[in-house]
Amino acid sequence: MVLKPIHSFIVILLLVLSVGDKISAGTEPEKEPVPAVWPEQFHALMLMNKSGSLEIVDLWYDWVNGRNFNIIQKQLGKLTYDLEWNNGTSFYYTLDASKTCRTVHFEVGILRPNWLDGAKYMGQRHVNGFLCNVWEKVEFLWYYEDVVTKRPVQWIFYTGREAHVMTFEVGAVLEDEKWQAPVYCFHNEKKEVQ
Incomplete structure (x- = not known):
């Protein structure tokens, strides 16, 4: 019978720890976005x-x-x-x-x-x-x-x-011929x- 309370305690502890990890991961500062490189x-x-x-x-x-x-x-x-x-x-x-x-x-x-x-x-x-x-x-x-x-x-x-x-x-x-400056x-x- 002693195993049930210990088992319940371990399950609750694991749940608390996993929620704590999610909370701490969510509080990390977000990286600033970087502008997209222009297409070639x-x-x-x-x-x-x-x-x-x-x-x-x-x-x-x-x-x-x-x-x-x-x-x-x-x-x-x-x-x-x-x-x-x-x-x-x-x-x-x-x-x-x-x-x-x-x-x-x-x-x-x-x-x-x-x-x-x-x-x-x-x-x-x-x-x-x-x-x-x-x-x-x-x-x-x-x-x-x-x-x-x-x-x-x-x-x-x-x-x-x-x-x-x-x-x-x-x-x-644009077609190549359009890139020519006039004479x-x-x-x-x-x-x-x-």
């Missing part, structure tokens, strides 16, 4: 807003081939092209009758897929109907990523310019940017 190739349509000045940006990111392309439609304005290469060369041009082109050489190329490494986690915010994790990158940009899908929703530059991501197609690639871009003097 994607297409995004973005609405850009800076104090009411609106643009639609058709963004093609292609890390595999070392290139990034922003096709920019200003509200009721010109269609302009911003073609960037991983060697730091960027072409800013139009394809209309004006045939304008400016070539600029930067010290760095396009953003790496892991460009958000080291960003400071700022918590969660609701943005445009999405619950987002938010990071700050060197006081230059605030990046909002959907908690569920890990896709970018918005980023805000230190200047106040906002980029609202409308579509995000992983793996989409008149190669007759202009290059400008160095420090």
